[in-house]
Amino acid sequence: MLNLQVNIDQNSGFCFGVVYAIEMAEDILQEQPYLYCLGDIVHNDEEVKRLEAKGLKIISYEDLSVIQNEKVLIRAHGEPPSTYETALNNNLELIDASCPVVLKLQNRIKNSHDKEEPIYIFGKHGHAEVKGLLGQTNNEAVVFQDISELDLDTLPRNLTLYSQTTKSTDKFYEIKALLEDKGIAVNSNDTICRQVSNRDKELRHFAKKFDKIIFVAGTKSSNGKVLYNVCKDVNTYTHFISNSEELDKDWFSENDTIGICGATSTPMWLMETIKEVLLTY
């Protein structure tokens, strides 16, 4: 036996928006045999598999446009107005689990758009939340994930800046400063969710405390990739895995201290399963 000392980071795991969406899905699945969900309910295949076994059916936008008279769950990322229109046309009952933080941001962006402000959104192209935000502006806002995508000389002299909820706070303020240096008046709205904005700092602290780190996330989680790199940066003995089968006993030595952590899309049950496997080594 290797006698590993294993600790799970108590700050890792689902944010409240994801917890709320999953609870809503599970409640409904107790009353009916299946429930459609538009897009992955969470960017974690293991959790999606668990919910699919209970009857959750993940559907695409294409599927949404053809089904009728069904209940469809909207996940935490939120949706653009066009999804609500499709639902109305197809007589679909939407179970709206959009995160309240995202809904508030959608409203703010809609208000800015109504006031005809030039809107710039710091966010990932094509991300579900960003599509929902862009939809509030009739797809007229500019989305950028890196300042280099903007031509600073031709930008409006006054603009309104928003951020996708999961972006880095440091980067957001860097962008704001850069724009202001160029003489642009920025009406900036730091709309980064506090459930994620300090995760990198907390993880940096956590990852330093152990000999080795097991970072658990789905390969589709962009937040997972960022946070894995944060851990790897302070602890070179950091391994990325998506499930317990990917563990390798050869990574560990006798009496190692191990920290298990993950992204905001990593379920706590999965980290606990991984801990149990490590304790058998």
Ligand code: SF4
């Ligand atoms: S990260 Fe924040 S905004 Fe996004 S779903 Fe979770 S709680 Fe809501």
